[in-house]
Amino acid sequence: MAVKSKTKKRDEPESDLCFAGKPISVVESMIRWPLRYQVKKPKLDDTTPNKTAALNGAKEEEIKQAKRHYEQALVDGVLINLNDDVYVTADPGKANFIAKVIELFEAADGEPYFRARWFYRPDDTVIERFKQLVEEKRVFLSNVEDDNHLSCIHSKINIAKVPLPKIDSRASERIIPPCDFFYDMKYELPHLTFAKADDADSASSSTISSDSDSNCIVNPHSDEKFLLDLYSGCGAMSTGFCMGASISGVKLTTKWAVDLNRSACDSLRLNHPETEVRNEAAEDFLVLLKEWKKLCEKFSLISSTEPKESISELEAEEGDEEDDIDETSIDTELSPGEFEVQEFRDIAFGDPNDKGEKSLHLKVRWKGYGPDDDTWEPYAGLGNCKDKLKEFVTNGFKSNLLPLPGTAYSVCGGPPCQGISGYNRFRNKQAPLEDTKNQQILVFLDIIDFLKPKYVLMENVVDLLKFSNGYLARHAVATFVAMNYQTRLGMMVAGSYGVAQLRNRVFLWAAQPTEKLPPYPLPTHEVLKMFHTSVEFEDIQVGRIQKEILKLEDALTLADAISDLPPVTNYEKNDVRNYNVAGPKTDFQKYIALKRSETLLPVIGGDSSHMLFDHQPLKLSTNDLERISYIPKKKGANFRDMPGVLVHNNKVQIDDSVKRAKLKSGDNVVPTYAIKYVKGTSKKPFGRLWWDEIVNTVVTRAEPHNQCVIHPKQDRVLSVRENARLQGFPDCYKLCGTIKEKYIQVGNAVAVPVGVALGYAFGMASQGLTDDNEPVMKLPFKYPECMQAKAEDQSD
Structure with a gap:
């Protein structure tokens, strides 16, 4: 992303540079710009207009002291007023910068200055590679300001402030007045935010709510808002999101969910009887939505605003005359075979x-x-x-069998993008969207374009930002901005919100211009870790900038999460069993094991039992189980502790001086693939986890061949339920399918407490209770205590 470099003074004589009219009175100037009239030169602090920039790592700027301020200046005979827009001279061969003049003053040294609030062209923002998606003259007002010599002004220009249009149909184009440029959004560096412009005239130019759009169908139950969960998996993201919204006071229901994985759909359907779960491809779902809308129009349930196509x-076959058929005239007698x-x-x-x-x-x-x-x-x-x-x-x-435009208040989902995975050796770095494995992000955006929800939350792996310089992330943001949605980018670490797992993921907020753009919830637990991305994206790690001022809880460990669970063996057959008689040992264990009726989750049936579900490990082969028995029950133990292994310069090799140890089957105790993994430098194969550790990432496969998944004290891999706890699933959330399928569901899930935190931020924003100028917010709770249902909720 381009950032304005040091402005350049013109080479022409400065005789035509001067202030015009009388100076503003000293009293008024000191009220409007108090930092300009100090005995000591202050630095930027939390009270300055640049508070957000300062908190987000901007360099401290020395405040120039002023003798007097003016309302006007003359530049080459052209009158420049406060709040006029100007070109600012750039280096030869480069496009001039664009700025709004927000101060005109004579500095203490007698030199004339202006303070600029900069406009960004699309090239200067995160969507630079996709500037063709937005209108040619569209620019964005930033929150970046600085002082410049008056001679840096090149000329006056006309930038029109226009309202953001309704998000209804692209058929109606807005009218842009004659201008050099126009803007309807601001662009802020914290979390690379595109938001509706909040100038003094924003109230008068605010867009009409889509509730009044004749092309949308509004949910008549205004107190209940509907959520569509795309690529839902077993429903972890929407489960957390709805719980968080509930905590904020918003009744949000996952009305629809779509996923290709049948077992995941069964799990979601079991735990959320209120949800219409569809086991189908997202692209087929989109076609179905369009056909459903036409059927509703056909039977005059909604008004048709577009020509009929199907x-x-x-x-x-039917033609237009079908509507004139007299149903009573149809022969109801069945033919043979009908x-x-x-x-x-x-x-x-x-x-x-x-x-x-x-x-x-x-x-x-x-x-x-x-x-x-x-x-x-x-x-x-x-x-x-x-x-x-x-x-x-x-x-x-x-x-509401299927969502229609306007009925889905919010949409969440994580479109799979296997084409950007580091495990894919054939990634298309030049044109990632030409890779069929990345097409789902386009389907996701097309569904948003059709349904036009008020809010969108998109989730993905961090490779979305790393691969091809963030190509897919930039494309998603550019598409939302082209659709006139506000957007905000952030990365969140699951462990920072109350689980014993790091797991870093990217989240993209989008909100209609009639709504407040949700902030990102700040961490509650001390597991902040620097994850490497490009310089442009490093500050979107939620809490990174504020780390030093946050008062965080200690990080949860593996022991905090699972030490209360009863022991099981490699051959455990029961997917339902009793809890340990000893009971919970930590607050996390106490609340994660609540009965369903005691949580914010929907109650299923009588719900009187309090049983432990899915506490089964993947059944390992006889060979692998014997290999695990060689791994000492101590911190850091792995295959390097097996007999006959030498380690030199952190590389593993077989000790040829002794006879190679064999298993009962006759195979080698130390498998060759473990020796060769990452050229012998990895400690992951047959790695044993330890009680005081934080798991890096819960994976979809439980095999110990190239990852650290062995229980600290038992000779087996972590069970499905133990992995589920590391993802923050309440114990009452029962999974469906085979054990391998359950591991996949848990490993693919968004950590529930992350969903809860984001759901709370959404709920507060949807009620207008967040600050538009703050990209982050503090949470008033921690997980999993927050999921305990209040007394009044239990009585509903």
């Missing part, structure tokens, strides 16, 4: 019958048959069932 064959539709049960876009072609399908309950005989039928073949279809669509519309 990919479904039925629209082409069956009568009793009702439609579901709708989907895809290929549920594996016929090799995707289309819109409806799930049919046949008259005289039960649920086991339901079938998926192509929409194109159901032309004689208009009354049944209308009944299904009407009921679905009333129950």
Whole structure:
């Protein structure tokens, strides 16, 4: 990102440079600019206009002392007023800088100065590589200010302040008045924030809420807000997000969730009966949403504002005369081999019958048959069932079966981008979006563009910023800004919010211009660690700048998280069992093991039991189990402690002076792959975790061959439940599928306390209770104590 370099004085004589009119009175000047009139020259501190810049690592600026201030100045015979916009001279061959004049003063040394508040072109921001996505004349008012000699002004220009348009349809283009540039947003370096401009006229130019948009359908239950969880996995992110919103006083419900993993969908469905869980590809879900909207328009449930289009064959076959069909005139007598539709049960876009072609399908309950005989039928073949279809669509519309534009108040999700993974040797660094493995981020953005929610939270791995200089992150931000969403980027470490795991992830906020852009919640626990990204992104690590002034709790350790769990063996078969009679040993253990009815989670059935779920480890092979028995039960133990291993200059080799140790099977105790892993320098293979440690990242695979996953005191890998605790899952959150599938669900999840913290920030912002000028906020609680339901909540 380009940053304004030192401004350059012009070479021309300065006889045409002077202030105009009478100076502002000394009393008024001292009130408006008190730091300019000090006996001692102060440095920037927390009381200056640059407070945010100072807190975010900006160099301290020496405040020039002034003799007097003016409202006007003459530059080359042109009158420059306070708050005028100007070109500021840059180096030869470079585009002139753009600034707003916010002070005109004669310095103590008699020289004329102006203070500039700088505009950033798209090239100067995080979206520089995608400037073509925004309008050519669009610039962004920054919060960066500094003093410059009056001779640096090149000329006066016209920059128009225009309101951000409604986020409704791209068909309606706003009118930009004649100008050199225009702006509708500000750009702030802290967390690379794009936000609605908050000038004095912002109130009069604020955009109309999409609630009034005729192209959107508003949830009539104003006290309840709906969330769509895309790429939901087993629901950790939305679970935490809704709990955090609840703590802030906002009733947010995960109404819809979409994921390709069947077992993850089963887990989410089990724990969230209130959620419509769809096991399908996100791109198919998007097509379904568009077709659902057309069906709602077809039956006059919503007004149609666009020409009818449909990919479904039925629209082409039926023609316009279909609406004029008299249902009573249809012959209801069935032909041989025909069956009568009793009702439609579901709708989907895809290929549920594996016929090799995707289309819109409806799930049919046949008259005289039960649920086991339901079938998926192509929409194109159901032309004689208009009354049944209308009944299904009407009921679905009333129950919010699928989101329509305006009904999803918020969308969260982590689109998978395997194409940027460091494990992918064939990454496309020049054009990452041409890689099919990165296409889901485009699908995610297309769904946002269609549904136009008030708030969006996108999550991804840190490689989103590292790979190809943050190509995909920049593209996502640029797309949101082009859609006129406010955005903010941040990285959050899971352990900083109350779990015994580091796990650094990227989060991108987006909010409509009618809403407050949520801040990032500051850490509550002391595990802040410097994660390496480019210089441009290093300050978006949440809490990095404020670390020295935060009063943080001690980091949680593995013992804090799992030491109360009963011992199990490599061969544990029970996925439901009793807790340890001894009970919890730490506050974390006390609250993470609450009954579901005692938490903010939705209650399932009677919910009277208090059992421990999923406390099963991956069953290792006989060979690997025997290898683990060689690993001492001490801190730092790993395969290097096996017999016959030598370590020289931190590299492992086999000790050829002794006979190589063998397993009972005859295989080597020390496997060759462990010796060769990372050229013999790694300590991860068959590594044993220890009680006072913080786990780096919970992974999706539990094999100990190249990672440290062995229990401190038991000869097995960490169980599914132990991994789940490291991710902050409440113990009452039961998982579905095989043990391997459960590990994948837990490893892919967003740590629940991170979701809680972000949900709280969202809730406060949605109620207008956050400060627009602060990109971060303190949390009034810590996890997992905060998930305990209040007495009044339990009685609802």
